Structures are given as structure tokens and as C-alpha cells.
Amino acid sequence: MTHPLLSVDNLNAYYGKAHILQDVSFNVNELERVAILGRNGMGKSTLLKSILGLEKIRREGDIQFDGQRTTANETFQTANLGIAYVPQGWQLFPSLSVDEHLEMAYTPSSGEFEWTPDSVYELFPEIEARRKVGGTKLSGGEQQMLAIGRALVRNPRLILMDEPSEGISTFVIERVVEVCQQMAERNISLLLVEQNLDLALRAAQKVYILVNGRMVYETTAEDFKADKESQNHYLGV
């Protein structure tokens, strides 16, 4: 039986009385890279947080990871199924060094390819030079690299990335795009939420548009790139 790696079916999410996500449905297939685009305040971050069961978000609907329902899970149980999270603002720890961040998160994997702290340093030599530096003392770009590295060494099957373009230079955006494009080679799928159209269209294969908590449009990255009219209509670019 083939089922999508992550399937979200008729998800409704509420912060208190505020109804944020309304009947959201979408899939991420194995080794697929999916971007969810939308302007500020459309519910993109809430969507990722609902998948992980974070904060006091009330959820209705069905979320399945690899065929298993996760809606009754604690966050760590969902994460242990093989989901790693690169949160907005990176959420690093001031008193842990770069080394310690990676060592803390490192989860050995039995798969054919394993991410280790060393292979992260190979990918991001910039942060290798700053191994002993406290996580929050890094530059924005370096913090982004560390946050991605920290997700990789958990050897997940799916990475959730929340606005990786925020607060980093165009150079680092290039690096992030490259890493995203390579993920399938390493058996990792990607779900990205982003405002930055350029980054999202290059990092992902499939695109969903979220407007006011509803999924209004679904297309491939290639088609959307060509479709200036839809871009303007949904995102106002």
C-alpha cells in the first residue's frame, strides 16, 4: 500500500476562539519537497505547529505520518516518528556551543546515509570554524545553518522548515536553497512554509497557497513560476 509520508486531512486549528486553519488538506509524498506560500498572518506557522502539536492549538481533523495518526500524540512522540523542525527565529540555546547543539540533537540512524555532526560541518564549513561559540552568538546566517544542521543530525524522514529566509542574507538564502534541493538524495522530504517566493519556488517541487487559513491553490513550482497572474493574485507580488 502506498500512502503519502505526511497527510493532513480537513485540519481545523484554533487559538482560543480564533479559527486559524479552516479545512486544510494536503500531502507530502516520500522524498517530495513541498512549499506552502502565503503572506503574513495567513496561518503558515500555525500549520507547522499544528502538525507537531505545539502550543495551545486546538486541532480537529486528521494528521497522519507514514500511515500513523499523530493527532493524539505528544510533540516528542510525533518528532520521534521522524519529523525534525527548523523553527522560525532558529530557537538556539545561548549556553550551548555549536558543537553541543549538534551533539545534543544527534540521533544515530540505521539508514544507508547517516547525518553526523561531522557531515553537517562538511555541508556548512562556515559553522565548523565556530564550533566552540555559543549558539546565539552566531550571525543570523550561521544560526540558520546550525538550526538546519540540528534538524539534519536527528536523521529525520521529514523536515519542517518555518520561514528560513527570514533574517538572513541572499548568500545564505542560496545555501539554504542548495541544501533543500539535495535533501531527496539523503532520503529526507521537506515541508517548507515561506513568504519568499523565489526561495520557495527553487527549493520546492510542489506549491500550495494558503490564504486566510484556507488552501486555495495547488500547483507545481515550475508552473507557478511561469504564472505571473496567479502570483499577483494570491501573493500580491
Place this chain on the structure above:
Amino acid sequence: MNQAVKWVFYLIVLLFLAAIPFLMSDFFTTMTTRVMYFSLMAISFAFLAGQVGLISLAVPAFLGVAGYTIAILETREILFFPYSAIAALGMVLVAAAIFGIFVNRSQGIYFLMLTLILGQIVWAVALQWASVTNGSNGLIGITRPEVMQFTVAGQEVGFYYILLLTVLLVTFGVLALTRSSFGMKLKGIRESESRMIMLGYPVMRMKWIAFMISAFIAGLSGIFLVYYIGVMHPSAIDLDSAAMVLIAVIFGGIYSIVGAIIGMGIVQTFEIFLSAFTSRYMIIIALMFLFVVMYAPKGIMGSIYKIKFMDALYQKWYTGRKKR
């Protein structure tokens, strides 16, 4: 400090500690012994406070659970060493597992208050449940196990050496733990519980395990205490002893395990020496405490690092001047 110099330093300290029963007076040996078993309590406290960010005033309660378990079992001739000690540690773990469920969901000042209450409950039980604990008279006549009484060159050093070995093992064990992946996760919890939850870690379970590790170490302290003084009395686990641990660890530096041991050494030494001159010795300790909190909030170990840092700054300034 250079790595090799550091190890040589540790070795010298260790040799000195091992030689104390032969070189020093009985009084000094007794004092060192006392410092060592209270050090275990300080390590227990410093591990939770420094590494996980949880200030637990229930540390003496676990000393009490262990001490009373042994005292009750042995005075009633139910079990003897080593089974009584194993039972004591088992009781400590059970108690910590149950207490842990209650206190784990809280942080900061609420954790402190809850552990204070738990500590007081254990103390009150020890005081009031006279049919089992013998109340304020305490349980007396617990004898030191034979294995702890061996002699070297005519000097009875068994208890001292076993205690020294235990303190060493616990210290290195805790240091290794703080440097492990689990230790780093605990530090992550110290900095931000919500961030660790967000990253997908079972924060509650980890805090619970840390709480039990800390209790286990305090339990070891209780075992040595009861075998050393042969008495288990409620005053060993009252609020004063919680305050004593707190003061010692703040003296030494809350983020340092070695600092906790040094802090306990200082507090115990001052208590003994000052009490020979005045019964108001607590005033002097309190003034010192005030000084430490105001001028060296990271304690003695923190100040050592600060000195090193100043040294580095000076070097930088000096080489800068030379270039000009």
C-alpha cells in the same frame, strides 16, 4: 590551565585526600569525612540547580528517606548491610519517582516552593510518626558495617576510603553526565523548556530522570551519614540543612560540581571553627553569604573563571601595546 597540569593537580589533591587519615589528626579526618558526605548532598543539589535549573529544597528529604530506611531496618533487625543500603536506595528512587510526578510540571519559584513543602512533609513525618521513627529522640545504635572498618597500617580507614571513592565516582559520573548528550538536553531545558518541547524532546520525562538521579546521590549521602554517626534524627533533614546545602552551593558556584564540593568544605569548616569562638557563628556565615551573592554571584568557581577571563583581557591589551 594546561590539560596535563590539571591532571597532575587533581592527582596531588587525591593523594592528599587519601593521606589525610595518616597525616592529620583524628579531628581533621572526622571533619573531612563530614565534608565528604555532605558534599554528596551538595552535588545532588548543584546537579539539579546548575544543569537543569531546578532549585530543589527536597534534597535533605532524600537523605532522610535513605537514612531512616537503614535506621529502621537495622534497629528492628529486619535487614542489614548491604541489603539495608540497597533497600534505602530503592526507597529513595521510589520516593523521587512519586515526588517527581508532583513537582515536575512546575518551574522556577514554584518548583522551589513545592520541593520545600515535600521536604517539610518528610521532616514532619520523621518527627511525628514516633512509633516508627522514634520521633524527636531519633533512632540510635546503628553500627557501621564490617566492610567499612578495614584498617591500613593500623589505622582504621575503611569508612573514609569507601566514602572518598564514592564521592569521586559520583563527581566524575555527574561530570560525564553533564557532558553527554543527555546532559546537553538538560541544559537545553534549563534555558528554555518550551524550546525543547518545540524541538521534539520529552522534557517532562527528562526532568523526572534528572530528579531521580539527584535524589539517588542525596540518598548515598544519607547512607554514609547514618553509618558514620550511628544516629538518625529529624534535625538532619530540617529546613536548616536545606539552607546549609543552598548556602554551600552558592558559595562554590551553582554551575560547578567541583564548586559545590568546595563550597560545602568552606561552610562546614567555618561552622566548626567559628562555633568554637561564638554561638552566633551563623551571623558571620550570613555576612559572607551576602558578600558572595553581591560580588561573586557565580561563587568561587565562577570567580576563578572571571580571573582567567581578566587574565586573557590583560594579555590582549599587553600584546596590543607591544605592537604599537
